[in-house]
Amino acid sequence: MKVASVLIPLPVPEAFDYEVPEGLNLTRGDQVAAPLGPRLVRGVVAEVFETTGSNRRLKAVDARLDDPPLPPRVVDFVEWAARWTLSPPGEMAATALKGLRAPRPRPERRVRRVERRQPLRATPARLAVLEALGAQTLTPADLARAAGVSSGVIKGLVDEGVLEAVEIAAEAAFDAPDPDHAPATLNGDQVAAAEALSQGVADGGFKPFLLDGVTGSGKTEAYLEAIARVLRAEPTAQILILLPEIALTQALIERIAARFGAAPAEWHSGVAPPRRRQVWEAVSAGRCNIVVGARSALFLPFVNLRLLIVDEEHDTSFKQEEGLVYHGRDLAVARARIEGAAVVLASATPSLETLWNAQQGRYAWLKLGARHGVAVMPDIALLDLRQNPPDPQTWLSQPLREAIGETLIRKEQVLLFLNRRGYAPVVLCRACGHRLTAPDTDSWLVEHRYTGRLVCHLTGFSMPRPKLCPSCGAEDSLVSVGPGVERVEEEVRQLFPEARTAVFSSDTVPDGKSARALIQRMTDGEIDILVATQAAAKGHNFPGLTLVGVVDADLGLRGGDLRAAERTYQLLAQATGRAGRADKPGRALLQTWTPEHPVLMALAAGDRDAFVEAEMAEREAASLPPYGRLAAIILSSENAQAVEKLANDLAQAIPNAERLEVYGPADAPLALVRGRRRKRLLVRADRDVNIQAFLRAWLSRVKVPGSVRLTVDVDPYSF
Ligand code: ADP
Numbered sequence: 001m002k003v004a005s006v007l008i009p010l011p012v013p014e015a016f017d018y019e020v021p022e023g024l025n026l027t028r029g030d031q032v033a034a035p036l037g038p039r040l041v042r043g044v045v046a047e048v049f050e051t052t053g054s055n056r057r058l059k060a061v062d063a064r065l066d067d068p069p070l071p072p073r074v075v076d077f078v079e080w081a082a083r084w085t086l087s088p089p090g091e092m093a094a095t096a097l098k099g100l101r102a103p104r105p106r107p108e109r110r111v112r113r114v115e116r117r118q119p120l121r122a123t124p125a126r127l128a129v130l131e132a133l134g135a136q137t138l139t140p141a142d143l144a145r146a147a148g149v150s151s152g153v154i155k156g157l158v159d160e161g162v163l164e165a166v167e168i169a170a171e172a173a174f175d176a177p178d179p180d181h182a183p184a185t186l187n188g189d190q191v192a193a194a195e196a197l198s199q200g201v202a203d204g205g206f207k208p209f210l211l212d213g214v215t216g217s218g219k220t221e222a223y224l225e226a227i228a229r230v231l232r233a234e235p236t237a238q239i240l241i242l243l244p245e246i247a248l249t250q251a252l253i254e255r256i257a258a259r260f261g262a263a264p265a266e267w268h269s270g271v272a273p274p275r276r277r278q279v280w281e282a283v284s285a286g287r288c289n290i291v292v293g294a295r296s297a298l299f300l301p302f303v304n305l306r307l308l309i310v311d312e313e314h315d316t317s318f319k320q321e322e323g324l325v326y327h328g329r330d331l332a333v334a335r336a337r338i339e340g341a342a343v344v345l346a347s348a349t350p351s352l353e354t355l356w357n358a359q360q361g362r363y364a365w366l367k368l369g370a371r372h373g374v375a376v377m378p379d380i381a382l383l384d385l386r387q388n389p390p391d392p393q394t395w396l397s398q399p400l401r402e403a404i405g406e407t408l409i410r411k412e413q414v415l416l417f418l419n420r421r422g423y424a425p426v427v428l429c430r431a432c433g434h435r436l437t438a439p440d441t442d443s444w445l446v447e448h449r450y451t452g453r454l455v456c457h458l459t460g461f462s463m464p465r466p467k468l469c470p471s472c473g474a475e476d477s478l479v480s481v482g483p484g485v486e487r488v489e490e491e492v493r494q495l496f497p498e499a500r501t502a503v504f505s506s507d508t509v510p511d512g513k514s515a516r517a518l519i520q521r522m523t524d525g526e527i528d529i530l531v532a533t534q535a536a537a538k539g540h541n542f543p544g545l546t547l548v549g550v551v552d553a554d555l556g557l558r559g560g561d562l563r564a565a566e567r568t569y570q571l572l573a574q575a576t577g578r579a580g581r582a583d584k585p586g587r588a589l590l591q592t593w594t595p596e597h598p599v600l601m602a603l604a605a606g607d608r609d610a611f612v613e614a615e616m617a618e619r620e621a622a623s624l625p626p627y628g629r630l631a632a633i634i635l636s637s638e639n640a641q642a643v644e645k646l647a648n649d650l651a652q653a654i655p656n657a658e659r660l661e662v663y664g665p666a667d668a669p670l671a672l673v674r675g676r677r678r679k680r681l682l683v684r685a686d687r688d689v690n691i692q693a694f695l696r697a698w699l700s701r702v703k704v705p706g707s708v709r710l711t712v713d714v715d716p717y718s719f
Helices: 072-085 089-096 124-133 140-147 151-160 188-203 219-233 246-260 273-284 295-299 328-339 352-359 398-409 485-495 512-523 564-576 598-605 608-621 640-652 691-699
Strands: 002-007 016-019 031-036 039-050 108-113 163-168 207-212 238-242 265-267 290-293 305-311 342-347 364-367 379-384 413-417 426-429 446-448 453-455 462-464 478-481 501-504 529-532 545-550 587-592 628-637 660-673 676-686 709-714
Touching: 002 031, 002 089, 016 031, 039 072, 039 089, 072 089, 072 295, 072 328, 072 709, 089 295, 108 124, 108 140, 124 140, 124 151, 140 151, 151 163, 188 207, 188 219, 188 305, 188 342, 188 364, 207 219, 207 328, 207 352, 219 238, 219 246, 219 305, 219 342, 238 295, 238 328, 246 290, 246 512, 265 273, 290 295, 295 328, 305 328, 328 342, 352 608, 379 598, 398 413, 398 485, 398 545, 398 587, 485 501, 485 529, 501 512, 545 564, 564 587, 564 598, 564 608, 587 598, 598 608, 628 640, 628 660, 628 691, 640 660, 640 676, 676 691, 691 709
Parallel strands: 207 342, 207 364, 238 290, 238 305, 265 290, 305 342, 379 587, 413 529, 413 545, 501 529, 545 587
Antiparallel strands: 002 016, 002 039, 031 039, 108 163, 426 478, 446 453, 453 462, 628 676, 628 709, 660 676
16 A cells, blocks of 8 residues: 655654555645544645555545645755754644645636627627727726726626636736846955856855855845846746845845846745745746745745855844744755755854854855945944943943034934843832842843833733832832833933934834834934844944944843854944945944953954954864854743653753763753743754754653653754
């Protein structure tokens, strides 16, 4: 009998076997309806094989679905990604089918001529209709407009059988990009980079690149030119561009539309489901060349994927931590390998992993020199707060205030960067010292003044600011501690009442549309001072912006995590890189209590190499990534004892392994979230150790009770 292994969306490590009914021809990638308990579920065929053992009592596949099959290479990718991240392959496959959840847009009713049928009465209106229609198939409304008649005339012709009504599936049209629509004139470095990239695609096979150049050096321009060359050589080539934030997509889509005369397809959670279905089907039919998307676009069913671009590759937003845990950049490289395609990781501040790969010669390293044209890098200076302490309950030092004032007089713009949402990060009671937290959760409540609420950024819990201390009941004893962007804006408005100010954070710009509107206002010079979190520090070009003030440059450096220094360097380099474009020189002032910190000194000196060298040396000494590998196992449950027990079981069951250590169990960095206890075990291994095989062996030795959620995080970022 014939058996199909089907990837079913369930949290289990294997595919399910089903009998293939007589007469049903299935191959890898086909989508099927398969029985699961009393239901039918959508699954993807991973394998079909013959078996003689007739004692197996398998349920039968119900039917093959109409939807297009997943290309076999997408199935390869799904299976590889599931193995790499130790995720259930059926759930990975479900990610690749997400676009199909929405119904197809309703088919359109149109009319066309029935051959050799003449109208019984040939009125002028009827003849006008037949003339306007010719051999076309049009909607009745379009036809009525074209012929200048009322819709009754068309109905009459249909009733008489001269015209017939047909249903046409609404297929989205994606205009073909024209590589020569609006070519750019590139500088020497850009030409060299575009040439290398397009040559890599032309040569065929897997080719990874690092595209490395300061903000504004023209990386985007260079890869757009590479895309043009690829499309000129191969008009059916498909190209995927991944961005870390939805807020960045619109600007790139507009740039691509301007360059190629056709907008690319857009793919992320903000795109309406029926539209996503159209994109999915167009990508799968090869009717769409360029897709701009978030990391989930990696799972689209491309049929001729030749080039992947991961822009701002260092950005930690590429790491998905909810649901399936994976790193979009790493999976992009894997997808390119499986497709035999080129992949470009672009950044002004590449991750240490990517730099390491480039240093080792595993990635071709393309460098763009200076900023394009006459634009120069901003002048970066550290402001020692020990010498210029701000007044109590204010956050801007005298020198920064003066710099803001001078910039405003020149009618130029200011960006004040503080990576903290809301008004104040902590609210505490002066009487008893109690700090307000969300119920059953370890993180502090953040005060938001615009909404008048205290909000937990982790769980979304919120409440009005209480009058009394919830712990000791004291009246008027609660104080807001420290600044968030709202509080800095308050200070700025008091200092510069004439200036037009705005706050840019995920609270004030919750979606792509509002982000676009605010970015436009800033670009048009309608805002003088923008106070922003990292949401605005990435990727945007503001031509009138000449001063960037970093309110608290020490902020990220205090965290104890592996990537604290790297992340702070990247974030501050991005933020300060917003200053000055084109012909206006920019400057950046970083307020700090620790101007001797090596990260800040490297930033001020504009010496990325010095920072990278020092940071690499530290990682190497500790055998941490990129010199070693990490994985975390996180256990969580409302039942604290069950977590404790499983953690201990795991600790007892560690397989023997060399050049590998297990740390913990210990409380996870967030030990209590929504009443769930969280514990963590951390694995460190040398680079050449197969950490996945170790984890699989280990996990097979314990039984996970239903009450505990176990998450594996290969290459964890938040700890
Ligand atoms: P990056 O991606 O490295 O930040 P961009 O490609 O966005 O850089 O370029 C920065 C700015 O310089 C953009 O406004 C872009 O239009 C302009 N620019 C870059 N290269 C060129 C070029 N060759 N000709 C004209 N303008 C360019």
